[in-house]
Amino acid sequence: MAYSVISRRLALTLNTNLRLSVSGCRYASKAAPKAQVDFDYDGPSMKTEVPGPRSRELTKQLGEIQNVAAVNFFCNYEESRGNYLVDVDGNRMLDIYTQISSIPIGYNHPALLKLMSNPNNLSTVVNRPALGILPPENFPDKITESLLSVAPSGMTRVQTMACGSCSNENAYKAMFIWYRNKERGHTSPSNEELRTSMINQGPGCPDLSILSFMGGFHGRTLGCLATTHSKAIHKLDVPAFDWPIAPFPKLQYPLEEFSRENAQEEARCLEQVEDLIGKWRQKGKPVAGIVIEPIQAEGGDNHASAEFFRSLRKIASKHGCAFHVDEVQTGGGCTGKFWAHEHWGMDDPADIVSFSKKLLTGGFYYKDAFQADQPYRIFNTWMGDPTKNLLLSEVLSVIRRENLLVEVNRSGKALMNGLNELQAQYAGILSRARGQGTFCAIDVCDDATRNNILQKARNKGILLGACGDRSIRFRPALVFKEYHVHMFLNLFNDVLAQIK
């Protein structure tokens, strides 16, 4: 394979900050279409190691105000464009992590700049309403043209929220309310329920539970955190509810070689789910809902088959549990479909689908039965932010206009092919390449090597993220084209050659 030589030449080109030439490169694409180039750079350009001196200075300054141990570097968002994030030391990196997977169409997309330059939209930015009581005139239309235009199958209702955690917290509440009304057979609570709810006791505050999966991540507020099981440090020292936790399938790769073993593993997990539902019912803490990610993201990009999810959905229905699909990280097109659950091919995939990140606003879709029976039960002051709805509406237009889901599928295929080749070449370092669309990951032999690779890649102008114990996750924006994939693969190969 010709990776190394070409990559080194490429790196040299980049270091001298010349226009990127991909001719003669193994992973060469046709030239970028004009529309893309207008708001994208030609390639990374590195001036210092990262974090550079200015970033280190600012980190010290911010360290006087808050914990900065997670700060990677400081950014110049004004100069960032498309797939490229520019830092305060003038380094320009190909961003394949995109603010923890939350930038849908790249930095400073001209359509968004144009939208927010429009004086008609100023009022939305400076007058944030309490959406639940005093919505703006265009709110129903904006919600219809944005969130409802991409509503999951079977859902016509949606509630916006400010972030992913609030979305899941409120989705859990909607499931609890639904479950209790079902148990009651009506929506009128008794005086005893009203009285005891005020003092955190049953029957008003019932001992209901949400079933979650080991390795899952659903947020860090106390309700969400009780269903999050990705890393101990996220949960340590915080009180939790005694809620059931099922195993998530641990698939063996390559999938085609382990189809029997993987099917058995998924069957084992499903059996455990049913078992836990029974046990918690006996404990007097019935499972009101099951929450799951279509791909466990923070937990290490753990996949399961469409058949697994279809069976799980059936189990939820069979036992009268709500089924909540958390698409906070998987939603918005990165898996090649707008929602990852579309890969399951179901007409009735879920009772609740929550979102945030690439959707710019948090929130959750829900089936009619999950609408709270009274006002102020699912409520807070802001209930989202119309500025984000405005931006989302334009993002969805861009996705349609630029056929970005087609691009994601094309880029995702190129990325998976490249990762498979790299893992064959660097078998001692890489394994378990996996993905859907550009939502891909690969495992590294150990944590230290993973972190070494991430740091070296960053210094070469490739920004990646970690997940799980020893995985690298790929979370590019939807404007990450095939030629960006090739550029990445060439540079990544160069990094791996240094590790080897």
Place this chain on the structure above:
Amino acid sequence: MAYSVISRRLALTLNTNLRLSVSGCRYASKAAPKAQVDFDYDGPSMKTEVPGPRSRELTKQLGEIQNVAAVNFFCNYEESRGNYLVDVDGNRMLDIYTQISSIPIGYNHPALLKLMSNPNNLSTVVNRPALGILPPENFPDKITESLLSVAPSGMTRVQTMACGSCSNENAYKAMFIWYRNKERGHTSPSNEELRTSMINQGPGCPDLSILSFMGGFHGRTLGCLATTHSKAIHKLDVPAFDWPIAPFPKLQYPLEEFSRENAQEEARCLEQVEDLIGKWRQKGKPVAGIVIEPIQAEGGDNHASAEFFRSLRKIASKHGCAFHVDEVQTGGGCTGKFWAHEHWGMDDPADIVSFSKKLLTGGFYYKDAFQADQPYRIFNTWMGDPTKNLLLSEVLSVIRRENLLVEVNRSGKALMNGLNELQAQYAGILSRARGQGTFCAIDVCDDATRNNILQKARNKGILLGACGDRSIRFRPALVFKEYHVHMFLNLFNDVLAQIK
């Protein structure tokens, strides 16, 4: 008193949509200063009852998408100015509720419009960063010139969050982490703690508690909700932690007539707090922190004396519990000081102070000891929103430039005087007028009469809010001047005359 006649004449003037004339009115102020008039209207102007036909149509449309039972009416934010909220039927109301107390300097303040028209700020609006890992270059400076410039006494650290609930949830986590590190004597968890935290069990997920007060409101996510005890419908059907709930003093009014009774009542509540701390320690669920509002807002604008809070703060220290002052609704100047806890006159008022609403961004200040020892413990994707920091920075400039805290004190005094006079005049209807700055409330004889008054006031162009069982709360913006108070009092008197 000459209220009624004048108010009727006034209402007539308003109904014919003429320029408001206050000459000859009992509550007459000197003319509004020019700067104010520039972005304010002269008075309410009502065209239809509220909600009008267009609002009802939009409510029906939105009702297909989400629960709209709490929607009051739809707004035309573009046409709203200063203290006046304009609805979609062309009604213009004097807004004394301000989006549940979350609009600091009125609608479409020219300074904010100018700020957000500046093309240099466009990038902030369209590129929302993951602040905890990739902050923008100006982040430390913006935080310093905004939040830190109004930091509570003894605090130099602040963490932004997206909303009030997330602020409190993360503040609770900070208190739990602090408490456990204190118990451990060091910051290194055992393997057993790490292991058990992943499965929601102790010692990793310890049985710690937060002590809250009956009538308190701290948000609606599951952690916050376990400390919220304002209305049953907020808590019904949602599982809660078994955490201690202390009584909040129920003061008798007028305060000067009941000083002995009120002192006894406060002593009783403080004794209960100490008692509960002991009981929950014995139960194996020690109190890591105490959370309290300086004025219980949602719960009915319940006040306690500065001495009560000073004693409570001492009790927290004595028992090794953190002391968290929730200023989500009271913060931002409306009580006549920037923070309501400043009225207690303490150098060390709290360990944690949380905020949101008028601060436009959520977040919490904390003392050094409450900084998490490792990254990602207090963390989420967005951790606030730099657009809100930008707006807040300008809001604080306006507050200083226009001396708005002086205005709040002046208006607040006029409002309290007026409420006291009205309650003397309408003794069968109104009682317990109370307040700090313009953060005022008054009780109505019963819930039905309260709602009748609110509706009638709205149809006269006065927008007010309810709180508690039968209180009306006043939550104007900081630009609510003395002449707005007089305008309100005249119209309100007219409403009361109709009720009587």
